[in-house]
Amino acid sequence: MPTMDSQRSGAAFSRKAGSANAMQRVLILGGTAEARELAQKLAGRDDFAVTLSLAGRTAAPAPQGVPVRVGGFGGSKGLAKYLAAERINVLIDATHPYAATMSDSAARAVQLIDVRLLALRRPAWVAVEGDRWTEVADAQHAVSALGQEPRHVFLTLGRQELGPFRQAPQHHYLIRSVDPVSPPLAVPHATYMTARGPFTEADDLALLKEHGIDVIVSKNSGGPATYSKIAAARTLGIEVVMITRPQLPEMPSVDTVDAVMEWLDHTDAS
Numbered sequence: 159m160p161t162m163d164s165q166r167s168g169a170a171f172s173r174k175a176g177s178a179n180a181m182q183r184v185l186i187l188g189g190t191a192e193a194r195e196l197a198q199k200l201a202g203r204d205d206f207a208v209t210l211s212l213a214g215r216t217a218a219p220a221p222q223g224v225p226v227r228v229g230g231f232g233g234s235k236g237l238a239k240y241l242a243a244e245r246i247n248v249l250i251d252a253t254h255p256y257a258a259t260m261s262d263s264a265a266r267a268v269q270l271i272d273v274r275l276l277a278l279r280r281p282a283w284v285a286v287e288g289d290r291w292t293e294v295a296d297a298q299h300a301v302s303a304l305g306q307e308p309r310h311v312f313l314t315l316g317r318q319e320l321g322p323f324r325q326a327p328q329h330h331y332l333i334r335s336v337d338p339v340s341p342p343l344a345v346p347h348a349t350y351m352t353a354r355g356p357f358t359e360a361d362d363l364a365l366l367k368e369h370g371i372d373v374i375v376s377k378n379s380g381g382p383a384t385y386s387k388i389a390a391a392r393t394l395g396i397e398v399v400m401i402t403r404p405q406l407p408e409m410p411s412v413d414t415v416d417a418v419m420e421w422l423d424h425t426d427a428s
Protein backbone atom coordinates (compact mmCIF):
# COMPACT_ATOMS: atom_id res chain seq x y z
CA MET A 159 0.00 0.00 0.00
CA PRO A 160 1.31 3.49 -0.70
CA THR A 161 1.93 5.64 2.33
CA MET A 162 0.65 9.15 1.90
CA ASP A 163 2.05 10.92 4.90
CA SER A 164 5.48 9.50 5.65
CA GLN A 165 8.75 11.08 4.55
CA ARG A 166 11.36 9.40 2.33
CA SER A 167 14.36 11.06 0.70
CA GLY A 168 12.93 14.45 1.58
CA ALA A 169 9.73 13.75 -0.35
CA ALA A 170 6.47 14.88 1.21
CA PHE A 171 4.60 11.93 -0.30
CA SER A 172 6.20 8.53 -0.53
CA ARG A 173 5.50 5.10 -1.96
CA LYS A 174 7.26 1.74 -1.97
CA ALA A 175 9.80 1.64 -4.75
CA GLY A 176 9.65 -1.25 -7.18
CA SER A 177 12.66 -3.41 -8.02
CA ALA A 178 14.79 -2.62 -11.07
CA ASN A 179 12.84 -5.23 -13.03
CA ALA A 180 9.42 -4.14 -11.84
CA MET A 181 6.80 -3.05 -14.26
CA GLN A 182 6.95 0.69 -14.80
CA ARG A 183 3.75 2.49 -13.92
CA VAL A 184 3.46 5.48 -16.21
CA LEU A 185 1.11 8.45 -16.09
CA ILE A 186 0.90 10.47 -19.31
CA LEU A 187 -0.49 13.99 -18.98
CA GLY A 188 -2.21 14.19 -22.33
CA GLY A 189 -4.51 16.22 -24.54
CA THR A 190 -2.24 16.10 -27.59
CA ALA A 191 -1.78 13.83 -30.60
CA GLU A 192 1.69 12.94 -29.33
CA ALA A 193 0.33 11.81 -25.95
CA ARG A 194 -2.12 9.56 -27.75
CA GLU A 195 0.61 8.17 -30.03
CA LEU A 196 2.85 7.47 -27.05
CA ALA A 197 0.01 5.76 -25.19
CA GLN A 198 -0.71 3.57 -28.18
CA LYS A 199 2.95 2.54 -28.45
CA LEU A 200 3.16 1.71 -24.75
CA ALA A 201 -0.17 -0.14 -24.81
CA GLY A 202 1.53 -2.94 -26.74
CA ARG A 203 4.23 -3.41 -24.08
CA ASP A 204 3.75 -5.74 -21.12
CA ASP A 205 6.52 -4.03 -19.09
CA PHE A 206 4.51 -0.80 -18.77
CA ALA A 207 1.19 -0.08 -17.10
CA VAL A 208 -0.02 3.18 -18.55
CA THR A 209 -2.76 5.63 -17.66
CA LEU A 210 -3.43 8.77 -19.66
CA SER A 211 -4.86 11.87 -18.04
CA LEU A 212 -7.06 14.39 -19.84
CA ALA A 213 -8.24 17.77 -18.59
CA GLY A 214 -11.72 17.06 -19.93
CA ARG A 215 -11.78 20.00 -22.35
CA THR A 216 -13.40 18.07 -25.22
CA ALA A 217 -16.76 16.34 -24.93
CA ALA A 218 -15.81 13.23 -26.91
CA PRO A 219 -12.03 12.80 -26.91
CA ALA A 220 -10.42 10.50 -29.47
CA PRO A 221 -9.71 6.94 -28.22
CA GLN A 222 -6.33 6.91 -26.45
CA GLY A 223 -5.53 3.19 -26.48
CA VAL A 224 -4.94 2.96 -22.70
CA PRO A 225 -7.04 3.56 -19.56
CA VAL A 226 -7.97 7.23 -19.27
CA ARG A 227 -8.74 9.37 -16.24
CA VAL A 228 -10.37 12.77 -16.72
CA GLY A 229 -10.25 16.06 -14.80
CA GLY A 230 -7.86 18.13 -12.72
CA PHE A 231 -5.91 16.71 -9.79
CA GLY A 232 -6.27 19.74 -7.54
CA GLY A 233 -2.88 21.35 -8.14
CA SER A 234 0.58 19.93 -7.53
CA LYS A 235 -0.28 18.43 -4.12
CA GLY A 236 -3.30 16.70 -5.58
CA LEU A 237 -1.16 15.35 -8.39
CA ALA A 238 1.49 14.12 -5.92
CA LYS A 239 -1.22 12.35 -3.93
CA TYR A 240 -2.52 10.71 -7.09
CA LEU A 241 0.99 9.59 -8.08
CA ALA A 242 1.48 8.05 -4.64
CA ALA A 243 -1.91 6.37 -4.54
CA GLU A 244 -1.44 4.88 -8.01
CA ARG A 245 2.23 3.93 -7.35
CA ILE A 246 3.33 5.79 -10.48
CA ASN A 247 7.10 5.58 -11.26
CA VAL A 248 7.20 7.78 -14.32
CA LEU A 249 5.33 10.95 -15.22
CA ILE A 250 5.35 12.09 -18.84
CA ASP A 251 4.21 15.66 -19.41
CA ALA A 252 2.85 15.46 -22.94
CA THR A 253 0.40 18.33 -22.52
CA HIS A 254 -0.25 21.04 -25.07
CA PRO A 255 2.49 23.71 -25.15
CA TYR A 256 -0.03 26.27 -23.86
CA ALA A 257 -1.10 24.11 -20.89
CA ALA A 258 1.50 25.81 -18.69
CA THR A 259 -0.41 25.43 -15.43
CA MET A 260 -0.48 21.65 -15.75
CA SER A 261 3.25 21.58 -16.61
CA ASP A 262 4.02 23.75 -13.57
CA SER A 263 1.99 21.41 -11.44
CA ALA A 264 3.93 18.39 -12.76
CA ALA A 265 7.27 20.08 -12.03
CA ARG A 266 6.19 20.87 -8.46
CA ALA A 267 4.64 17.46 -7.81
CA VAL A 268 7.90 15.60 -8.48
CA GLN A 269 9.55 17.74 -5.81
CA LEU A 270 7.08 16.16 -3.37
CA ILE A 271 7.36 12.54 -4.47
CA ASP A 272 10.09 10.36 -5.95
CA VAL A 273 8.76 10.04 -9.50
CA ARG A 274 10.80 10.53 -12.66
CA LEU A 275 9.52 13.27 -14.97
CA LEU A 276 10.07 13.79 -18.67
CA ALA A 277 8.39 16.35 -20.90
CA LEU A 278 7.48 15.63 -24.49
CA ARG A 279 7.57 19.10 -26.02
CA ARG A 280 6.57 19.75 -29.58
CA PRO A 281 8.88 22.25 -31.30
CA ALA A 282 7.27 25.58 -32.14
CA TRP A 283 6.61 26.60 -35.73
CA VAL A 284 9.20 29.01 -37.09
CA ALA A 285 8.30 31.74 -39.58
CA VAL A 286 9.77 31.17 -43.05
CA GLU A 287 10.06 33.42 -46.09
CA GLY A 288 6.65 34.60 -47.18
CA ASP A 289 5.07 34.36 -43.72
CA ARG A 290 3.47 37.55 -42.39
CA TRP A 291 3.34 36.95 -38.65
CA THR A 292 2.50 39.51 -35.99
CA GLU A 293 3.57 37.97 -32.68
CA VAL A 294 1.55 38.89 -29.58
CA ALA A 295 1.57 37.72 -25.97
CA ASP A 296 -2.04 36.62 -25.58
CA ALA A 297 -5.60 36.80 -26.92
CA GLN A 298 -6.10 40.29 -25.47
CA HIS A 299 -3.12 41.58 -27.46
CA ALA A 300 -4.38 39.71 -30.52
CA VAL A 301 -7.58 41.80 -30.35
CA SER A 302 -5.48 44.99 -30.37
CA ALA A 303 -3.37 43.71 -33.27
CA LEU A 304 -6.49 43.28 -35.41
CA GLY A 305 -6.98 47.07 -35.36
CA GLN A 306 -10.11 49.17 -35.72
CA GLU A 307 -10.97 48.57 -39.38
CA PRO A 308 -13.40 45.66 -39.91
CA ARG A 309 -11.61 42.51 -41.06
CA HIS A 310 -12.50 38.90 -41.85
CA VAL A 311 -10.80 36.92 -39.11
CA PHE A 312 -10.20 33.16 -38.89
CA LEU A 313 -10.06 32.43 -35.15
CA THR A 314 -8.48 29.11 -34.26
CA LEU A 315 -8.14 29.39 -30.49
CA GLY A 316 -9.64 27.20 -27.77
CA ARG A 317 -13.23 27.93 -26.81
CA GLN A 318 -12.13 29.33 -23.44
CA GLU A 319 -9.88 31.93 -25.10
CA LEU A 320 -12.45 33.68 -27.30
CA GLY A 321 -13.81 36.11 -24.67
CA PRO A 322 -11.54 39.10 -25.47
CA PHE A 323 -12.83 39.20 -29.07
CA ARG A 324 -16.18 40.51 -27.76
CA GLN A 325 -14.37 43.83 -27.50
CA ALA A 326 -13.97 43.95 -31.29
CA PRO A 327 -17.49 43.43 -32.69
CA GLN A 328 -16.65 45.25 -35.95
CA HIS A 329 -14.93 42.17 -37.42
CA HIS A 330 -16.44 39.13 -39.16
CA TYR A 331 -15.24 35.98 -37.41
CA LEU A 332 -14.92 32.42 -38.66
CA ILE A 333 -14.41 30.27 -35.56
CA ARG A 334 -13.18 26.68 -35.81
CA SER A 335 -13.25 24.55 -32.67
CA VAL A 336 -13.43 20.88 -31.73
CA ASP A 337 -16.65 21.31 -29.73
CA PRO A 338 -19.41 23.87 -30.37
CA VAL A 339 -18.83 27.32 -28.84
CA SER A 340 -21.55 27.63 -26.23
CA PRO A 341 -22.71 30.25 -25.46
CA PRO A 342 -21.77 31.82 -28.80
CA LEU A 343 -19.40 34.79 -28.87
CA ALA A 344 -21.42 37.98 -28.32
CA VAL A 345 -20.53 39.64 -31.63
CA PRO A 346 -22.88 40.32 -34.57
CA HIS A 347 -20.89 38.55 -37.29
CA ALA A 348 -19.64 35.09 -36.35
CA THR A 349 -19.69 31.83 -38.29
CA TYR A 350 -18.90 28.62 -36.43
CA MET A 351 -17.51 25.34 -37.61
CA THR A 352 -16.59 22.27 -35.58
CA ALA A 353 -13.73 20.14 -36.82
CA ARG A 354 -10.87 18.11 -35.39
CA GLY A 355 -7.44 18.08 -37.07
CA PRO A 356 -5.39 17.02 -38.86
CA PHE A 357 -6.36 19.45 -41.61
CA THR A 358 -4.97 19.66 -45.13
CA GLU A 359 -3.49 22.72 -46.80
CA ALA A 360 -5.85 22.30 -49.78
CA ASP A 361 -8.90 22.33 -47.50
CA ASP A 362 -7.65 25.29 -45.49
CA LEU A 363 -6.82 27.23 -48.67
CA ALA A 364 -10.37 26.66 -49.90
CA LEU A 365 -11.79 27.67 -46.51
CA LEU A 366 -9.81 30.93 -46.37
CA LYS A 367 -10.91 31.84 -49.89
CA GLU A 368 -14.54 30.87 -49.35
CA HIS A 369 -14.82 33.13 -46.28
CA GLY A 370 -12.70 35.97 -47.68
CA ILE A 371 -10.36 35.70 -44.69
CA ASP A 372 -7.72 38.44 -44.43
CA VAL A 373 -6.18 37.57 -41.05
CA ILE A 374 -5.76 34.43 -38.91
CA VAL A 375 -5.40 34.37 -35.13
CA SER A 376 -3.50 31.27 -33.99
CA LYS A 377 -1.46 29.81 -31.18
CA ASN A 378 1.99 28.50 -32.08
CA SER A 379 0.91 24.93 -31.44
CA GLY A 380 3.68 23.35 -33.50
CA GLY A 381 3.36 19.94 -35.14
CA PRO A 382 1.84 19.01 -38.48
CA ALA A 383 -1.85 18.56 -37.55
CA THR A 384 -2.83 22.25 -37.66
CA TYR A 385 0.05 23.72 -39.68
CA SER A 386 -2.04 23.73 -42.88
CA LYS A 387 -3.67 27.08 -42.04
CA ILE A 388 -0.21 28.66 -41.61
CA ALA A 389 0.95 27.31 -44.96
CA ALA A 390 -2.32 28.38 -46.62
CA ALA A 391 -1.94 31.90 -45.17
CA ARG A 392 1.56 32.08 -46.65
CA THR A 393 0.28 31.03 -50.06
CA LEU A 394 -2.41 33.72 -49.99
CA GLY A 395 -0.19 36.40 -48.39
CA ILE A 396 -2.51 36.61 -45.36
CA GLU A 397 -1.35 37.99 -42.00
CA VAL A 398 -1.19 35.60 -39.02
CA VAL A 399 -1.54 37.09 -35.54
CA MET A 400 0.48 34.50 -33.65
CA ILE A 401 0.06 34.17 -29.88
CA THR A 402 3.49 33.26 -28.54
CA ARG A 403 4.04 30.31 -26.23
CA PRO A 404 3.87 30.67 -22.47
CA GLN A 405 6.98 30.16 -20.33
CA LEU A 406 7.19 26.51 -19.28
CA PRO A 407 9.04 25.16 -16.22
CA GLU A 408 12.52 23.72 -16.65
CA MET A 409 12.49 19.92 -16.81
CA PRO A 410 14.20 17.19 -18.82
CA SER A 411 12.50 17.14 -22.18
CA VAL A 412 12.55 15.53 -25.61
CA ASP A 413 10.62 16.44 -28.74
CA THR A 414 9.53 13.14 -30.27
CA VAL A 415 7.55 10.11 -29.18
CA ASP A 416 10.44 7.87 -30.22
CA ALA A 417 12.76 9.79 -27.90
CA VAL A 418 10.37 9.18 -25.01
CA MET A 419 10.36 5.45 -25.82
CA GLU A 420 14.16 5.48 -25.89
CA TRP A 421 14.30 7.30 -22.53
CA LEU A 422 11.84 4.87 -20.96
CA ASP A 423 13.88 1.90 -22.16
CA HIS A 424 17.17 3.28 -20.87
CA THR A 425 16.34 4.71 -17.48
CA ASP A 426 16.21 2.78 -14.25
CA ALA A 427 12.71 1.61 -13.33
CA SER A 428 13.38 1.55 -9.59
Ligand SMILES: NC(=O)c1ccc[n+]([C@@H]2O[C@H](COP(=O)([O-])OP(=O)(O)OC[C@H]3O[C@@H](n4cnc5c(N)ncnc54)[C@H](OP(=O)(O)O)[C@@H]3O)[C@@H](O)[C@H]2O)c1
Nearest residue numbers: 188189211212213230231232233254256257258259260316
Ligand atom coordinates in the same frame (compact mmCIF):
# COMPACT_ATOMS: atom_id res chain seq x y z
N1 LIG B 1 -5.67 20.53 -21.78
C1 LIG B 1 -5.72 20.10 -23.05
O1 LIG B 1 -6.00 18.92 -23.33
C2 LIG B 1 -5.42 21.06 -24.20
C3 LIG B 1 -5.43 20.56 -25.51
C4 LIG B 1 -5.18 21.42 -26.57
C5 LIG B 1 -4.90 22.74 -26.31
N2 LIG B 1 -4.87 23.20 -25.03
C6 LIG B 1 -4.58 24.60 -24.82
O2 LIG B 1 -3.80 24.84 -23.68
C7 LIG B 1 -4.17 26.09 -23.07
C8 LIG B 1 -4.51 25.89 -21.62
O3 LIG B 1 -5.44 24.83 -21.52
P1 LIG B 1 -5.85 24.15 -20.18
O4 LIG B 1 -6.68 25.08 -19.34
O5 LIG B 1 -6.44 22.84 -20.55
O6 LIG B 1 -4.43 23.88 -19.47
P2 LIG B 1 -3.79 24.47 -18.13
O7 LIG B 1 -4.11 25.92 -18.03
O8 LIG B 1 -2.39 24.08 -18.07
O9 LIG B 1 -4.56 23.62 -17.04
C9 LIG B 1 -5.54 24.14 -16.14
C10 LIG B 1 -5.90 23.03 -15.21
O10 LIG B 1 -6.57 21.98 -15.91
C11 LIG B 1 -6.17 20.72 -15.40
N3 LIG B 1 -5.49 19.96 -16.44
C12 LIG B 1 -4.84 20.43 -17.55
N4 LIG B 1 -4.36 19.44 -18.28
C13 LIG B 1 -4.68 18.30 -17.63
C14 LIG B 1 -4.46 16.92 -17.89
N5 LIG B 1 -3.82 16.50 -18.98
N6 LIG B 1 -4.95 16.02 -16.97
C15 LIG B 1 -5.62 16.44 -15.88
N7 LIG B 1 -5.86 17.72 -15.58
C16 LIG B 1 -5.40 18.64 -16.45
C17 LIG B 1 -5.27 21.00 -14.22
O11 LIG B 1 -6.12 21.12 -13.08
P3 LIG B 1 -5.57 20.81 -11.59
O12 LIG B 1 -4.73 21.97 -11.20
O13 LIG B 1 -6.84 20.69 -10.78
O14 LIG B 1 -4.80 19.53 -11.63
C18 LIG B 1 -4.69 22.35 -14.59
O15 LIG B 1 -4.21 23.09 -13.49
C19 LIG B 1 -5.31 26.61 -23.93
O16 LIG B 1 -4.71 27.47 -24.87
C20 LIG B 1 -5.85 25.38 -24.60
O17 LIG B 1 -6.49 25.70 -25.84
C21 LIG B 1 -5.12 22.38 -23.97
